[in-house]
Structures are given as structure tokens and as C-alpha cells.
Amino acid sequence: MPELPEVEVVRRGLERWTAGRTIASAEVSHPRAVRRHAAGPADFAGRLAGRVALAPRRRGKYLWIPLQDGGEGSGGAPGEALLAHLGMSGQLLVGEPDREREKHLRVRIVFTDGGHDLRFVDQRTFGHLMVCELVPDAFGGTGDSGNDEEHKGGHGLVPEPIVHIAADPLEDAFDAEAFFRALRRRKTGIKRALLDQSLISGVGNIYADEALWRARLHWARPTETLTRAEAARALEGARAVMGAALEVGGTSFDSLYVNVNGESGYFERSLDAYGRRDEPCRRCGTPIRRDVFMNRSSYSCPTCQPRPRRARY
Ligand SMILES: [Zn+2]
Numbered sequence: 256m257p258e259l260p261e262v263e264v265v266r267r268g269l270e271r272w273t274a275g276r277t278i279a280s281a282e283v284s285h286p287r288a289v290r291r292h293a294a295g296p297a298d299f300a301g302r303l304a305g306r307v308a309l310a311p312r313r314r315g316k317y318l319w320i321p322l323q324d325g326g327e328g329s330g331g332a333p334g335e336a337l338l339a340h341l342g343m344s345g346q347l348l349v350g351e352p353d354r355e356r357e358k359h360l361r362v363r364i365v366f367t368d369g370g371h372d373l374r375f376v377d378q379r380t381f382g383h384l385m386v387c388e389l390v391p392d393a394f395g396g397t398g399d400s401g402n403d404e405e406h407k408g409g410h411g412l413v414p415e416p417i418v419h420i421a422a423d424p425l426e427d428a429f430d431a432e433a434f435f436r437a438l439r440r441r442k443t444g445i446k447r448a449l450l451d452q453s454l455i456s457g458v459g460n461i462y463a464d465e466a467l468w469r470a471r472l473h474w475a476r477p478t479e480t481l482t483r484a485e486a487a488r489a490l491e492g493a494r495a496v497m498g499a500a501l502e503v504g505g506t507s508f509d510s511l512y513v514n515v516n517g518e519s520g521y522f523e524r525s526l527d528a529y530g531r532r533d534e535p536c537r538r539c540g541t542p543i544r545r546d547v548f549m550n551r552s553s554y555s556c557p558t559c560q561p562r563p564r565r566a567r568y
Pocket of ligand 1: 537538539540
């Protein structure tokens with residue numbers, strides 16, 4: 256399943272290959288892929304035709320392309336965006352069609368310049384695309400605006416369906432002080448807080464375990480007992496592990512395929528806690544323990560991450 260770093264790799268690829276291009280048409284070959292677009296596939300396609308795709312933005316695992324009106328009177332602020340969530344197996348591809356992938360083509364977006372199409376391919380179709388309104392960002396962030404100065408637009412705006420989702424730790428505008436205050440108020444376990452999209456977005460189960468191992472914090476540590484320095488360590492841990500994954504996943508930026516499959520190889524090589532039950536901690540050698548957490552697992556080092564006297568599960 257694509258995690259935040261893989262989605263960021265896709266965003267950077269799209270910035271390179273689609274920003275500034277005018278959409279000629281969109282073809283929906285599987286209505287399930289646009290099921291969240293309430294007005295239906297024809298309306299979805301109609302809203303894309305003639306619009307200019309600006310530099311894509313990202314928050315957590317959501318990716319969006321602000322849409323500017325094309326033609327006469329163009330150049331205004333984008334009022335809508337193409338929002339994408341890749342789900343379990345979604346891929347956004349730019350380049351020569353590939354017969355194997357084409358079996359799972361769900362949406363094709365064609366550009367007026369006649370260059371490579373943008374194709375949404377999704378074997379399991381848990382991912383989706385929709386065109387939606389852009390609204391002011393309640394979290395005060397900018398989304399991830401990327402490097403394409405020429406085609407930037409939609410600063411301070413987010414797609415309406417994700418307005419409740421907090422900024423993610425890789426966003427420049429992430430407010431660490433507000434995060435700390437929200438943690439203290441929440442009175443929950445630190446891992447539960449890291450997975451809570453209303454506090455911080457884009458941190459999944461694996462990244463939470465890795466961030467807490469780096470921060471030397473037990474996953475059930477009550478958030479109201481965290482010091483500012485400990486909260487900063489958890490945040491820094493999340494940034495570091497995501498940054499490392501991004502470096503590995505970022506090797507294919509020059510490829511014409513904007514491709515995400517979650518198989519960057521990072522997870523097999525570089526995990527310090529997750530999935531390492533009974534293997535020695537890379538810091539102190541103590542065997543890593545596994546606890547059951549929300550019907551899943553939490554991996555931690557009993558020595559580096561001692562269980563708090565009072566725990567919040
Ligand atoms: Zn250890």
C-alpha cells in the first residue's frame with residue numbers, strides 16, 4: 256500500500272510531467288474509480304475538459320492537482336482540484352501504455368498538446384479520483400507546493416473533502432507547537448495520537464512504530480505526560496523515517512513512468528522496529544517485542560522504550 260513517501264514521489268513526478276498542461280478530455284472506463292464524485296462520471300469528465308493542470312499538492316496520502324480555467328480569461332485562482340487517493344494499489348502513470356497495466360486502466364486524461372496521457376490504473380479499485388471544490392485550509396498549511404514556480408496555484412487552499420485532515424510532518428507549514436498543545440489536550444496514547452488524522456496526517460502503523468523507536472518512546476505513553484522535547488522527538492522521528500524512505504523512493508524521478516507500487520525496497524532493508532519481533536534492537540541488542548494494538552501490532556524495544564507506569568492504550 257502506498258505510504259506518504261511513495262505518494263510524494265508520485266507528486267514530484269506529476270509536477271514534472273503534467274504541470275501547466277491543458278486537459279483535452281477525460282475518459283472513465285470504470286465508474287467505481289470515480290465513485291466519490293457524486294455527480295457521476297460524465298460530470299467528472301466535463302469538469303476536467305479545458306482546464307489547466309497546475310503543480311500538484313499533497314497532504315498525507317492525498318494528492319491533488321489544482322485546476323485553472325483555460326482559454327480566454329484564464330489565469331485566475333483555481334476554484335477546483337482533481338483529488339486522488341491511491342488506496343491499496345492505485346497508480347498514476349504517464350508514458351507509453353503498457354499492456355499488462357492497461358488491463359486495470361480506470362481513467363485516462365488526455366492533454367491538448369498531444370503528449371503522454373495521464374492514466375489512473377488500479378487493480379483492486381480501492382483508490383479513487385474526484386473533482387472537488389478548493390476551500391481555505393483550516394490548518395494554515397500550504398499543502399506541498401513543490402518547486403514548479405511557474406504553475407503554482409491554490410496556495411492556502413485544500414480540497415473540501417479533506418478539510419478535516421491535519422497537515423502532515425513533511426509540510427513546511429506543519430505547526431509543531433500546535434501539535435504539542437493538541438497532544439496534551441487529547442489524553443490518549445502517543446501511537447494512537449500519531450495515527451489520528453485530525454492531529455497529524457500521513458503516519459501509518461509502520462511509520463508510527465519507527466518514529467517511536469527513534470524517539471525512544473513507548474507506544475502507550477499518555478500524551479498528556481509528554482514533555483515538549485519528547486513530542487518534538489516523536490515528530491522528528493516521523494520526519495526522519497519518512498525522509499529516508501523518500502530518498503529511496505526518489506530514485507525514479509527521471510523515469511517517464513510516474514509509478515507507485517509501495518515496493519521501493521525501503522521497508523525490507525531499513526526498518527528498525529516494525530516486523531522485527533525477537534530480533535536484536537539495533538541500538539542496544541535487546542530483542543524487539545511485539546504487542547497487539549488495535550487488532551494490529553506494535554513493535555518496540557523493551558529497553559529503549561520502557562512501558563510507562565501508567566499506560567493509555
Ligand atoms: Zn533498544
